[in-house]
Amino acid sequence: MRNIFYIARWEFSTRFKTRSFLFSTFILPVLFSLLITLPVYFITYEESVSTKLIGVINMGEDDLIEKLQNHLNDNYQLKNGSPEYIILPISVENSVIFRKSYEEFESVSRQLDSLNLAYNDLKALREKYFQTNKLNNKELLLQKSYDELITTRELKEMVEMDYGYYKQKLDSVFNKQARLTADSLLLKKILNAYLVIPENIYRLGSIEYHSLNPGELLDAERMQTIINEFIVQSRLREADIQPAQISQWLKPLRLKKYQLRAQGPAEWNFYIEFYGAVIGVVLLFMAIFTSGGFLFSSVLSEKTNRVIEILLSYASSIQIMAGKIFGLGLLGLMQVLIWLGITAIFVFFNLFQAGQIAYLNLENALFFLHYFSLGYLLYAAIFVAIGAIFSSEQEAQQVNIILRTIAILPVLLVFLFLREPESGIITVLSYIPLLTPYFMILKIAQYGIPLSSDFYITSIILIVSIIGMVFFAAKIFRMGILMYGKKFTLRDILLLLRSS
Amino acid sequence: MLQLINIVKKFDSTVALNDISFDVQPGSIFALLGPNGAGKTTALRLIMQILKPDSGEILYNSQPRIKLKRNLFGYLPEERGLYQRARVLDLLVYVGLLNHMSRHRAEVEAIRYLDKLGLVDYTKKTVNTLSKGMQQKIQFIVTLLHNPEIIILDEPFSGLDPVNQMVLRNIIAQGKEEGKSIILSTHHMSEVEKIADQIYLINQGHMILNGSLQEIRERFKENAYLIESDDKIDAIKGIKDIKILEEHNQSCKFSILAKDADKKKVISTIFEKIPVIKFIQVQPSLDDIFIKLIRNSQKEYKS
Numbered sequence: 001m002r003n004i005f006y007i008a009r010w011e012f013s014t015r016f017k018t019r020s021f022l023f024s025t026f027i028l029p030v031l032f033s034l035l036i037t038l039p040v041y042f043i044t045y046e047e048s049v050s051t052k053l054i055g056v057i058n059m060g061e062d063d064l065i066e067k068l069q070n071h072l073n074d075n076y077q078l079k080n081g082s083p084e085y086i087i088l089p090i091s092v093e094n095s096v097i098f099r100k101s102y103e104e105f106e107s108v109s110r111q112l113d114s115l116n117l118a119y120n121d122l123k124a125l126r127e128k129y130f131q132t133n134k135l136n137n138k139e140l141l142l143q144k145s146y147d148e149l150i151t152t153r154e155l156k157e158m159v160e161m162d163y164g165y166y167k168q169k170l171d172s173v174f175n176k177q178a179r180l181t182a183d184s185l186l187l188k189k190i191l192n193a194y195l196v197i198p199e200n201i202y203r204l205g206s207i208e209y210h211s212l213n214p215g216e217l218l219d220a221e222r223m224q225t226i227i228n229e230f231i232v233q234s235r236l237r238e239a240d241i242q243p244a245q246i247s248q249w250l251k252p253l254r255l256k257k258y259q260l261r262a263q264g265p266a267e268w269n270f271y272i273e274f275y276g277a278v279i280g281v282v283l284l285f286m287a288i289f290t291s292g293g294f295l296f297s298s299v300l301s302e303k304t305n306r307v308i309e310i311l312l313s314y315a316s317s318i319q320i321m322a323g324k325i326f327g328l329g330l331l332g333l334m335q336v337l338i339w340l341g342i343t344a345i346f347v348f349f350n351l352f353q354a355g356q357i358a359y360l361n362l363e364n365a366l367f368f369l370h371y372f373s374l375g376y377l378l379y380a381a382i383f384v385a386i387g388a389i390f391s392s393e394q395e396a397q398q399v400n401i402i403l404r405t406i407a408i409l410p411v412l413l414v415f416l417f418l419r420e421p422e423s424g425i426i427t428v429l430s431y432i433p434l435l436t437p438y439f440m441i442l443k444i445a446q447y448g449i450p451l452s453s454d455f456y457i458t459s460i461i462l463i464v465s466i467i468g469m470v471f472f473a474a475k476i477f478r479m480g481i482l483m484y485g486k487k488f489t490l491r492d493i494l495l496l497l498r499s500s
Numbered sequence: 501m502l503q504l505i506n507i508v509k510k511f512d513s514t515v516a517l518n519d520i521s522f523d524v525q526p527g528s529i530f531a532l533l534g535p536n537g538a539g540k541t542t543a544l545r546l547i548m549q550i551l552k553p554d555s556g557e558i559l560y561n562s563q564p565r566i567k568l569k570r571n572l573f574g575y576l577p578e579e580r581g582l583y584q585r586a587r588v589l590d591l592l593v594y595v596g597l598l599n600h601m602s603r604h605r606a607e608v609e610a611i612r613y614l615d616k617l618g619l620v621d622y623t624k625k626t627v628n629t630l631s632k633g634m635q636q637k638i639q640f641i642v643t644l645l646h647n648p649e650i651i652i653l654d655e656p657f658s659g660l661d662p663v664n665q666m667v668l669r670n671i672i673a674q675g676k677e678e679g680k681s682i683i684l685s686t687h688h689m690s691e692v693e694k695i696a697d698q699i700y701l702i703n704q705g706h707m708i709l710n711g712s713l714q715e716i717r718e719r720f721k722e723n724a725y726l727i728e729s730d731d732k733i734d735a736i737k738g739i740k741d742i743k744i745l746e747e748h749n750q751s752c753k754f755s756i757l758a759k760d761a762d763k764k765k766v767i768s769t770i771f772e773k774i775p776v777i778k779f780i781q782v783q784p785s786l787d788d789i790f791i792k793l794i795r796n797s798q799k800e801y802k803s
Contacts, residue, residue, distance in 0.1 A: 006597045014586060305581030310642060313548045313575040314598040482550065495512075 003315040007323025012331050015294050024290040025335045032282055037275060051082055052219065055185060055194030057090045057178040059171070060201045064230070065089055071226050085219075090185075090194065092177040101173045105166040112163050115156040122149045186212055193219055197227075202234045274418060277445040280368070281411050281438050283339060287372055288437075289404060291332030292379045295324055299387030299477075300396055308481050317478040325380045329373070336372050340365045364444050367455075374462040375437030379403070381469035388473075388480035389493065403434075410438035417442050430458070433465035501525055502547070502650055502681050507556035509542055509705075516542040518705040520556075524681045524698070526649075529672060531696035532685040533786075535794060539705045540685035541578055544654050547683070548575050560650065571599040574648030578655040578685075580639050584628040588614070591627065592641055599646035606645065613641040617667065636664050640671060651675050653684040657691050669695060689786040701790060703797050709789075720789045721781075723755045727770065728778040735773040741766050753782065 015021055056065055069087045076084035092098045126145045129138060182194040193211035198204055207227055209220045229250055236246045302308040311320050345351075347360050382403065390396035410417070410429075417426055421443065430439030436458045443454065476493065502524040509517040517539045524530040532540050545551045547558060549565055558565035560572070583591055589610055596606025614620045617637045622630060627638065636659070643651065653672075657665055672695060675682050686692060692699065692713075699716060701709035709716065727733065728751040736742060741758040756766050770776065 002600070003598055006594065010594050014583070302581075305584070306577060306579035307581045307583060309550065309577035309579060310575065310581075310595070311598075312550045313573060313577075314570050314595065482545075 003319045004323045004326065007311075007315065007320060008327030008330065011294075011298060011324050011327030015328065015331055016334070021290070021294075021331065021335070024286060025338055028286060029279075029283060029339065032286070033275075033279055036278060036282075051078065052085050052192040053088055053190060054085050054219070054223070055088050055090050055182045055191045057175070057182060057194065057196045059175070059199045060197045064197060064201075067230060068226060071229075072222075075226075076222070088191065090178045090182045092174055092181055095177045095181070098170075098173050098177045101166070101170045105163075105170045108159060108162045108166045112156070112159045115152060115159055119149070119152045119156055122152055182210065186210065193223075195223060195227075201227075202231055205231055274414065277418065277442050278411060278414050280441045280445050281414070283336075284368070284372060284375065284438060284441050285407055285411070287332050287336050287339075288376050288379050289407065290335060291328040291376060292383045293400075294331065295328045295380050296383040296387045296396065296400060297393075298324055298328070299384055299481075300390065300393060303388065303391060303481055304393075312481070317481065318474060321384055321474060321477050325377070325384065329376055329380065332372065332376050333369070336369060340368070367444055368441065370459070371437040371440050374459065374466065377466045378433060378437075378462060378469055379407070381466065381473040385469075385473040385476040385480070388477040391483070406434055407438065410435055410442060414442065418446070421446050431461055433461055436462055501561060502683075503557075503559045504543070504547070505557045505559065507543070507546060507558070508554045509539075509546060509551065510554055515705050517546070517553075517702075520702065520705070520707055522698075522700050522707075522710060524650075524683055526681050527676055527679040528697040529676055529682045529684065529695050530698045530700065531692045532683060532700050532702070533687075533689075533692065533790065534685075534702040534708075537704070538702045540702065541654055543702075544575075544652050544683065544685060547650075547652060548573060569600070571646050572649045574643040574646065574651045576639060576643040576651075576653045576656055578658070580636070582627045582635060582638060582642070585626055587624055587626055588619070588630070588638060589623040591638070592645060595642050596645050601646055609645050609647075610641065613645060617641065633661055633664055636660060637667065640668065644671065644675075648680070650681045650683070653682070655686055656684055657686055657688045665691070689790070693786055699786075701793060703794050706797070708793050708797050716786075716789065717783060720784045722784055724753060724782040725756065726753050726778070726780050726782050727751065727774065727776050729774050730777055731775050733774050736770065739766065739769050739773065742770075 056068070058065055065087055069085075072085040072087070073083045078084050122145060126142065126149065129135060129141050129145060132138070135141065179196070182191065185191040186194060189212075193209060196208035196210070198206070201207060207223075209223060211220070232250065233246055236249070237243070241249075302311065308320075315323070343360060343365075383400075386396055386399050386403075390399070413426075413429070416423075417439075420426065426439065429435055430443070440454070440458055503522075505521050507517050507520045508515070520539075520543060522530070532543060534540050542551065546553050547565070549570070560568055586594075589607070592610035592614075593603060593606045596610065597603065601609070611620060611623065614623060617640070619634060619637060622634065627635060630638070643653070651672075656668055656672075660668060669691070672682055672684070684696075696713055698712055699709065700707065711719070724745060727736075730750065733750060733752055736752055736754065737744065741756060741762065743755050743757055744752060745755060746753040756763050758766050767779075771779075
C-alpha cells in the first residue's frame with residue numbers, strides 16, 4: 001500500500017511542474033476556446049471598420065436607391081458616425097456600346113417624336129378643314145389630308161415598332177454593360193457587393209446580390225430585409241393603407257428563447273448552450289487525455305528505458321499500475337480543480353455575465369468531477385494496457401490516435417445532440433462506456449442537471465466497465481511490460497489473457 | 501542460504517529453464533554462466549519474483565520466496581535505465597522509499613554512496629546531464645542503497661568502462677566481505693575467474709556444469725605442458741613418451757604419455773636437452789571449458 005502511495009506521489013510530482021502540464025492546464029483551454037469561438041464571433045459580430053460601397057443596377061423605380069440609402073443611413077452606422085453603407089448607382093454612360101445603342105435609340109425616338117408631331121398636326125389640320133364650311137375644295141383637301149394621315153400613321157407604326165426594338169435593345173445593353181462595369185468594380189474591390197433590381201421588382205419580389213465572397217451573409221441578409229420591407233410597404237400602399245399604419249405594422253419582432261430547466265425557465269442563448277457544451281466536453285477530453293497521455297507515456301517510456309525492471313523488483317506490477325493510475329489521476333483532478341476554480345472566480349465576480357449561465361453551479365462542478373474521475377479511470381486502464389503491449393512510441397501512438405478519435409466523437413456530434421438530445425442514437429451512444437462521460441457533460445450543459453435515472457445508469461455502466469478494464473489491463477500489464485521488441489498481434493493478446 | 505529447487509519455467513512452448521537447482525551461500529559470489537538465450541536472465545527474474553516459476557521452489561533461509569520482503573534483494577538488471585529527467589538525489593530517495601527506507605535514511609545513504617563513488621557534486625543534477633559512466637554508478641547505488649542481503653547482478657560488466665569495472669568489482673568484493681549472497685550472470689569469463697566462488701553453467705535451460713572454480717579447474721585439467729626456449733627446440737622430438745600438440749619455433753605444447761611415476765624422468769630429460777626458460781602445466785581457461793561443454797551439449801540436443 002505504501003509503495004502505491006510513493007509511486008503515485010512520484011508520478012504526480014515529476015509531472016506537476018512540467019511545461020506540458022502547465023501548458024495543457026492554462027494555455028491550451030484558452031487557445032481552444034478562442035479557436036472555436038472566434039470564427040463564429042467574426043462571422044456574426046464583425047464590426048465594420050470602413051464604409052462599404054454597394055453598387056446598384058436599378059431598372060426599377062428611380063427613388064428606390066434614395067430610399068435604400070436613407071434606410072441604411074438610419075440603421076447602420078460606424079462607430080465614428082459615418083454611414084456603414086453607401087449605395088452607388090452603376091453608370092454605363094462611358095460605355096461605347098451603350099452610347100451607340102443609346103444614339104440609335106435616341107434617333108428612333110426623335111424620329112418617332114417628329115412623326116407624332118406630324119401626325120397630330122395632320123389631325124388638327126383635318127379638324128380645321130372639317131369645321132370650316134366655306135372651303136372651296138373641301139372634299140379634295142379632306143381626301144388629300146386623309147391619305148397623308150394614313151401614310152404618316154403607317155410610318156409611325158413602323159417607327160414605333162423600331163422604337164420598341166431599340167428600347168429593348170438599349171435595356172439589354174444597359175443590363176449587360178452595367179453588370180460588366182459592376183463586376184469589374186467588384187474585382188477591383190471598389191465595390192463590396194452589388195444588387196440588381198429588376199424593373200418590376202414589386203411584382204416579381206426578386207433581386208440579385210453579387211459579391212466575391214458568398215460567405216458575406218450579413219450584408220446580403222440586411223439588404224434582403226430592407227428591400228423586402230420596401231416591397232411589403234409598396235404593396236400595402238397599393239391597398240390604400242396609411243403610411244403611419246404601415247410603419248406600425250412593420251415594426252420588427254424580437255424573440256427571446258427560454259428553456260425549461262430543473263431550476264425553472266432559463267433564457268436560451270444558442271452561443272452559451274453550444275459553447276458551454278463544446279467547451280465542457282473539450283475540457284473533459286483534455287483532462288482525460290492530459291493525464292491519460294502522461295500515464296501512457298510513463299508506462300511506455302519505463303518499458304523502453306527499462307526502468308520498469310528496477311521498479312518491478314521493488315514493487316509488484318499491481319502496485320506500479322495502481323500507483324501510476326492514482327498519481328496521474330490526481331494530476332488530472334488537480335487540473336480539473338484549477339479549471340473549476342477559475343470558473344468559480346468568473347462566476348463570483350460575474351465576469352462575462354458568467355453568473356447568468358444556468359449550468360455554472362456547484363452541483364454541476366461535482367458532476368463534472370464525477371464523470372472526469374470515472375472517465376479517467378476507464379481510459380487510464382486502457383492506456384496502461386496499450387503502453388505495456390507496445391514497445392515503441394510510434395506503434396502506440398497509432399492506437400492512441402484511434403482512442404482520441406473515439407473520444408472526440410461527442411464534440412463532432414454536438415450539433416446532432418443540440419438538435420435532438422432525446423433521439424435514439426444519442427441515447428445509444430451515451431451508454432457506450434468510452435463515450436458516456438462526454439455525453440453526460442453535454443446533457444448537463446443542456447438540461448442543467450442530469451436526470452437521476454440517467455446518472456445512476458451511466459455511473460453503473462462506467463464502474464462496471466472500469467472494473468472489467470482494470471482487471472484486463474492488470475493482466476496485460478504484468479505480462480506485456482517485460483516483453484521488449486516484440487510486436488503484439490491480437491492473437492498474442494488473447495493468448496496472454498488465456499495463459500494468465 | 502538462497503536455494504533454487506527444481507525450477508521449471510516455460511514461455512508458450514519454449515522451455516526457458518528445465519529443472520534448475522542450486523544453492524548460494526552467504527558471503528559467496530555465485531556466477532551464472534551461459535550463452536545468450538540460455539535462461540540466465542529468466543532465472544534471475546524468477547529470483548526477483550518478476551516472473552513466477554511453473555514449478556519448483558525458491559527458498560531463502562528456508563522461507564519461500566513469496567513470503568520474503570522485496571527489500572531483501574537488490575537487483576541490477578541487464579537492460580539498465582533511469583528516469584532521465586529526474587534529479588539524482590530525488591531518484592535515489594524514491595528508490596529508497598520504495599524499499600521501505602525512511603526519507604532521512606535514504607537521503608543519508610544516497611549521499612554516502614554518491615560521495616564514495618565521487619558523485620556528491622551531482623546530487624541536484626538531472627540524470628540526463630550525467631555521462632554514461634556516471635549513470636552506471638547511479639545504477640549501482642540504486643541496486644545497493646537499501647543494503648540488501650541478496651545482490652543480483654545481470655551482466656553487470658557489460659558496457660562498463662575499465663574504471664567502473666573496477667568500482668563494481670570492489671563493490672562486489674565488499675558485499676562478499678559483509679556476508680551478502682551475490683549472484684551474477686555474465687559473459688566475461690575473465691571477470692568470473694577473478695571473483696567467483698561458485699560457477700553454474702546453463703545452456704538452453706539445462707544445467708551443464710556446477711561447482712566451485714577450483715573443482716572445475718581440477719576436473720578439466722589437461723595433461724598438457726608448455727615450454728619456451730631462447731633457442732630452437734627441435735630436440736624435443738627425440739624424447740621418448742612425448743606427444744607434440746602444438747609446435748612453434750621456440751615454444752612447444754605437448755603431453756607426456758608416460759605414467760605418473762615416469763613423468764619426472766621425462767621432464768628432467770627435457771631440461772637436459774633444451775635450454776628451457778619457461779615450463780608450465782597448461783591450465784584450461786574457463787572460456788575453453790565452456791565452449792567445449794556447450795558445443796557438446798548442443799550436439800546432444802541435436803542428436
